Amino acid sequence: MTQAMTGAKMVVQALKDQGVEVVFGYPGGAVLPIYDEIFQQNEIRHILVRHEQGAVHAAEGYARSTGKPGVVLVTSGPGATNAVTGITDALLDSIPLVVLTGQVPTFMVGNDAFQEADTVGITRPCTKHNWLVKETDKLAEILHQAFHVATTGRPGPVLIDIPKDVQFATGTYTEPRRAKVDHYRPRLKGDMEAITRLVEAMETAERPIFYTGGGVINSGDAASQLLRELVDATGFPVTSTLMGLGAYPASGKNWLGMLGMHGLYEANLAMHDCDLMINIGARFDDRITGRVADFSPHSVKAHIDIDPSSINKTIRADIPIIGDVAHVLEDVVRLWKSRGRKVNKTAHAKWWARIEEWKKIDCLKYEPSGTIIKPQYALQRLEALTKGRDRYICTEVGQHQMWAAQFLGFEAPKRWMTSGGLGTMGYGFPASIGVQLAHPEALVINVAGEGSWLMNMQEMGTAVQYHLPVKQFILNNERLGMVRQWQTLLHGGRYSHSWSEALPDFVKLAEAFGAKGIQCTDPADLDDAIMDMIAYDGPVLFDCLVEKHENCFPMIPSGEPHNKMLLGNASTDDAIGASGAVLV
Amino acid sequence: MAALNIEKGTSRHSAYDLRDPNAETIETHTLAVLVDNEAGVLARVIGLFSGRGYNIDSLTVAEVDHEGHTSRITIVTTGTAAVIEQIKAQLGRIVPVHEVHDLTTEGPSVERELALFKVAGKGEKRVEAMRLADIFRANVVDSTLESFVFEITGTPGKIDAFADLMRPLGLREMARTGVAALSRGA
Numbered sequence: 001m002t003q004a005m006t007g008a009k010m011v012v013q014a015l016k017d018q019g020v021e022v023v024f025g026y027p028g029g030a031v032l033p034i035y036d037e038i039f040q041q042n043e044i045r046h047i048l049v050r051h052e053q054g055a056v057h058a059a060e061g062y063a064r065s066t067g068k069p070g071v072v073l074v075t076s077g078p079g080a081t082n083a084v085t086g087i088t089d090a091l092l093d094s095i096p097l098v099v100l101t102g103q104v105p106t107f108m109v110g111n112d113a114f115q116e117a118d119t120v121g122i123t124r125p126c127t128k129h130n131w132l133v134k135e136t137d138k139l140a141e142i143l144h145q146a147f148h149v150a151t152t153g154r155p156g157p158v159l160i161d162i163p164k165d166v167q168f169a170t171g172t173y174t175e176p177r178r179a180k181v182d183h184y185r186p187r188l189k190g191d192m193e194a195i196t197r198l199v200e201a202m203e204t205a206e207r208p209i210f211y212t213g214g215g216v217i218n219s220g221d222a223a224s225q226l227l228r229e230l231v232d233a234t235g236f237p238v239t240s241t242l243m244g245l246g247a248y249p250a251s252g253k254n255w256l257g258m259l260g261m262h263g264l265y266e267a268n269l270a271m272h273d274c275d276l277m278i279n280i281g282a283r284f285d286d287r288i289t290g291r292v293a294d295f296s297p298h299s300v301k302a303h304i305d306i307d308p309s310s311i312n313k314t315i316r317a318d319i320p321i322i323g324d325v326a327h328v329l330e331d332v333v334r335l336w337k338s339r340g341r342k343v344n345k346t347a348h349a350k351w352w353a354r355i356e357e358w359k360k361i362d363c364l365k366y367e368p369s370g371t372i373i374k375p376q377y378a379l380q381r382l383e384a385l386t387k388g389r390d391r392y393i394c395t396e397v398g399q400h401q402m403w404a405a406q407f408l409g410f411e412a413p414k415r416w417m418t419s420g421g422l423g424t425m426g427y428g429f430p431a432s433i434g435v436q437l438a439h440p441e442a443l444v445i446n447v448a449g450e451g452s453w454l455m456n457m458q459e460m461g462t463a464v465q466y467h468l469p470v471k472q473f474i475l476n477n478e479r480l481g482m483v484r485q486w487q488t489l490l491h492g493g494r495y496s497h498s499w500s501e502a503l504p505d506f507v508k509l510a511e512a513f514g515a516k517g518i519q520c521t522d523p524a525d526l527d528d529a530i531m532d533m534i535a536y537d538g539p540v541l542f543d544c545l546v547e548k549h550e551n552c553f554p555m556i557p558s559g560e561p562h563n564k565m566l567l568g569n570a571s572t573d574d575a576i577g578a579s580g581a582v583l584v
Numbered sequence: 585m586a587a588l589n590i591e592k593g594t595s596r597h598s599a600y601d602l603r604d605p606n607a608e609t610i611e612t613h614t615l616a617v618l619v620d621n622e623a624g625v626l627a628r629v630i631g632l633f634s635g636r637g638y639n640i641d642s643l644t645v646a647e648v649d650h651e652g653h654t655s656r657i658t659i660v661t662t663g664t665a666a667v668i669e670q671i672k673a674q675l676g677r678i679v680p681v682h683e684v685h686d687l688t689t690e691g692p693s694v695e696r697e698l699a700l701f702k703v704a705g706k707g708e709k710r711v712e713a714m715r716l717a718d719i720f721r722a723n724v725v726d727s728t729l730e731s732f733v734f735e736i737t738g739t740p741g742k743i744d745a746f747a748d749l750m751r752p753l754g755l756r757e758m759a760r761t762g763v764a765a766l767s768r769g770a
């Protein structure tokens with residue numbers, strides 16, 4: 001069935017045909033025809049944000065917590081450029097997004113027209129793919145292709161730039177099943193020969209470890225299920241990157257906690273000393289490897305990743321397996337079982353005994369206080385009081401983010417939304433809005449630093465307008481804490497511009513928006529205050545005044561190997577050496 | 585380690601099975617990239633090289649299949665084995681890229697480049713330029729009493745050599761197309 005309709009109507013029709021329920025957007029001259037179509041229907045809900053960056057992060061939160069692509073609609077010029085940070089964030093964290101931008105009419109493109117920007121040029125390096133649509137007849141097919149590309153293979157953001165005359169003109173609508181998408185079909189099944197080599201290695205390894213990442217979450221719920229089955233059946237220890245938390249449950253008996261720069265001592269030492277490392281959907285990020293030359297020097301490394309460019313990028317894989325996590329793990333589990341479920345039990349007992357020794361260091365230990373709220377304590381209480389609930393956690397970027405990763409436990413995938421690759425301050429609040437929209441009944445908490453939170457605070461208007469009861473849990477140290485920590489370690493305690501003198505009164509700020517504000521300064525009041533926050537049916541801004549000079553440990557100083565980790569009682573002044581100083 | 589009988593550095597998916605992955609030797613490779621002939625595709629490829637700090641020694645592009653809207657981009661690049669492998673993987677993930685071939689490792693191939701040389705001079709020098717052009721099988725495509733434009737086809741090395749010879753004989757301008765390359769055999 002082919003149908004004639006305007007480009008603007010095609011956009012709405014294609015979104016419906018793709019099963020889109022929510023669009024995050026902000027109107028302007030170059031997208032008015034599309035907004036007019038949105039006005040005349042009820043199937044697709046449009047959420048009016050307060051800044052285009054907020055729209056993109058909200059769509060990321062929606063996407064990460066549902067596994068579905070997030071959709072964004074913004075105008076040309078400043079609308080598009082405001083979206084760029086969010087799009088780049090989604091690219092680095094492999095989040096599927098479809099971003100629609102308005103553009104000046106085709107006959108004015110290139111004339112420095114009002115609100116013209118070369119959106120396709122600007123976003124070429126920060127999208128998985130992008131299109132400038134020049135004919136209405138091609139629009140529908142491109143829209144369907146965009147959804148296909150965003151969600152297939154390694155997910156990522158795509159952008160479609162639609163000139164205003166293309167929106168007004170009439171063309172023929174193409175249905176999803178008629179759109180040509182065959183050319184882009186990344187391989188899902190892994191090479192059986194490589195999988196066999198992996199299984200052989202698993203059977204004999206003395207010190208194996210699973211190193212899992214965001215790719216397990218990207219692959220879908222079946223991947224997490226298979227990972228759990230494999231870990232429990234083999235008895236191997238498992239650690240995860242920041243992006244993969246929840247794929248294996250924090251309460252699982254083989255869980256070592258997060259690895260990396262601020263990861264757990266036992267996880268990092270196990271990575272350093274293992275003889276078989278099985279990387280499942282992680283990308284050997286520099287927060288993980290530290291000094292590459294010293295990274296896990298004695299291990300054979302298997303690497304399962306859907307993107308061939310992730311393999312051998314920084315760390316050489318001895319057993320590379322290109323494919324989708326769920327597909328590959330299915331084969332691994334089946335083959336390992338059919339070969340008799342062999343593992344090197346005696347060696348594992350010794351391996352676990354060493355791991356237990358490392359755990360005794362109790363690397364998350366901190367100096368408790370009866371008078372000041374320690375940020376770690378605040379998170380321990382938040383965990384205790386919200387555990388077991390239908391809970392989603394977002395974060396901003398900084399120390400609070402790392403403490404949240406260390407002190408909160410994630411039992412299921414898609415429950416943890418954080419900006420890992422780009423490290424975008426201002427991500428968490430809008431992301432929490434997107435999550436709450438997708439899960440209206442759930443408890444959605446954004447663990448924030450006051451610095452980050454202020455970067456997209458205007459979204460409180462959105463939360464209030466749509467009655468989204470998101471809880472903004474600010475660990476307020478009145479410092480750009482992570483920057484301050486690095487200045488302690490690297491710059492002789494010269495705190496150049498890492499604190500803000502004029503912070504707002506967060507309670508009044510909340511009230512000004514029509515939300516609830518809570519302030520807590522005393523550890524003795526904390527539990528009640530958190531319970532008030534949870535009980536309130538509406539957005540809450542929780543200003544938790546915490547210790548101002550706490551450092552986040554453990555920490556592997558940049559440029560150092562895993563076994564050179566700083567622990568809480570370490571002497572930290574200028575702990576980062578000359579070669580590490582140039583690294584970020 | 586003893587318990588594992590896996591050889592290190594034996595990744596099968598790459599052309600570098602037997603090479604030392606950590607070798608720092610710089611290699612030159614010719615890549616043939618088949619792409620959809622759509623707006624911006626060249627910008628994507630060039631943006632990849634500049635954005636990730638890879639080298640481009642030569643780049644040519646033209647449509648090769650009008651019906652199928654496909655173009656062939658030939659890129660000559662340099663880097664360590666690991667960098668070349670990354671370049672190929674990164675090219676492969678560009679959505680409109682269909683195929684990436686490393687002509688340097690996928691068996692024997694032929695490479696040709698076309699160049700135009702404008703050489704001006706009189707007397708002895710003019711005669712000598714003409715004589716050398718003949719040896720190099722360059723064609724004269726324009727001539728005045730005081731100048732020639734030579735057209736020459738060959739490997740980049742042959743063209744470099746011709747340029748070196750023409751310089752003292754009055755080389756004024758030179759235009760090169762960059763390398764086009766195909767694998768040998770069927």
Ligand SMILES: Cc1cc2nc3c(=O)[nH]c(=O)nc-3n(C[C@H](O)[C@H](O)[C@H](O)COP(=O)(O)OP(=O)(O)OC[C@H]3O[C@@H](n4cnc5c(N)ncnc54)[C@H](O)[C@@H]3O)c2cc1C
Pocket residue numbers: 092093094153154155212213214215216218219220240241242243244258259260261262263280281282283284285287288304305306307310323324325326397398401402419420421422423424482
């Ligand atoms: C202040 C700060 C500190 C940080 N400290 C740490 C730290 O201590 N520890 C830490 O771990 N991180 C830390 N990070 C995050 C870090 O920067 C990286 O974002 C993170 O480590 C990357 O996670 P990942 O390797 O799981 O890869 P992701 O970015 O999640 O990438 C996923 C990988 O899986 C692949 N993939 C995608 N889909 C599939 C599929 N279906 N099948 C197979 N493969 C697939 C992709 O190709 C990609 O290679 C920090 C970030 C910030 C901002």
Ligand SMILES: Cc1ncc(C[n+]2csc(CCOP(=O)(O)OP(=O)(O)O)c2C)c(N)n1
Pocket residue numbers: 396397398399400401423424425426448449450451452453475477479480481482483
């Ligand atoms: C947009 C942006 N700008 C700058 C940075 C660099 N940066 C990383 S952490 C940080 C401090 C964050 O402070 P805050 O949000 O208060 O959190 P805290 O570290 O104190 O928990 C800064 C400035 C960043 N990650 N993102």
